[in-house]
Amino acid sequence: MAIKNRIKELRIVKASDLRPNAKNWHDHTDRQRQVLRGLLDELGFAGAVLAREATKGRGKKKTVELELIDGHERAEIAGDDEIPVLVLDVTKAEADKLLATFDRVGQLAETNDEKLSDLASTIDAEIAVLQEFLDEMILAAPVKLGKLSTKPPPKMSWVLLGIPTVRFGEVAETVLELGQLDDVILETTIDE
């Protein structure tokens, strides 16, 4: 099945000129706004908001506006700044379908906390609120602690035995046998 491309064009538009969608169901929190603001300040726009052309008024007063489908918070933060907008060729009903499902589909993915933590550990954010957000990801990884044995080790007698490398073969078997004795630590090395 060929998947349709519904993107009509990419426009750069003043964010405040975009019409909010009355059916937007996201209740944005202060925290989300702070983090998003941090991301936009640190990285800038790395994705476009989604909108469709919608008419307003009738007859000669009829005008065409861009109605948001996704990206209300970004547009709100941007205010009078220009932002990238993907204009979609979708009907109002299709726009509703997108509005209802766009973010929810992403939320269906499960988080691998360990991988996310590893990734977040490698990132240094310039902006404090963003670094705190990354720290939360780092801390979300489950950590299993293990018991460490504190059984006192045996008191050892050490023998450092030097053997000319070319003659090591003569004692190799004996050395291996010694290494198999309980509690014996056997290390061998070549003098470089």
Add this chain to the structure above:
Amino acid sequence: MNKTKTDNSNLPAKLALRRYFLQKYHATQPPDVLDCCQGDGTIWRRLRERFPVRTYWGVDKKQKRGRLKIDSVEILQQPGWRYDVIDVDTHGLPWKHWEALLPNLAGPASVFLTIGFVRTRGGSIGAEAREAMGLGGLKLPRGFQHRLHHVSLPYCLARAGDHGLEIVEAMEAPPSTNARYIGLHLRPRAV
């Protein structure tokens, strides 16, 4: 712009280890904490959000505004300190700190040790570990050092007993590629 830099290397493991001991041994009485290798202080800043401490002193050999620049070994070597929690999140080996604190530990305490791995070539397990293993008088070939590092831990920990201390509990968090993370709760052995 508020610039924040953190040393997050294996932060989840380090925090989980400390939380375990703080919950188990220091929940009823906020501890006096000595953070021997404070770095940027991320670990204890995080911990103190959830675990109250009576006093916290973070020191480091690296200069930082408002911080006493001192080798914390010098603090631990002096008798008379009273810390319930001693954190040695060092970049190398913690055995100098360990050997310094053992003779001066007067009461129960939790100790956290970050034990850096010894490099294959040219690395050294350190004089303290060699001494603990009974290898003090022996000049070791370079190739031995990193391999002996793996067996040196129980010998170093056993030094607690030589100072009349009992290891009540020892836990380990998952290691990173660079280090092991150990937590211990110690107390003077009953006479």
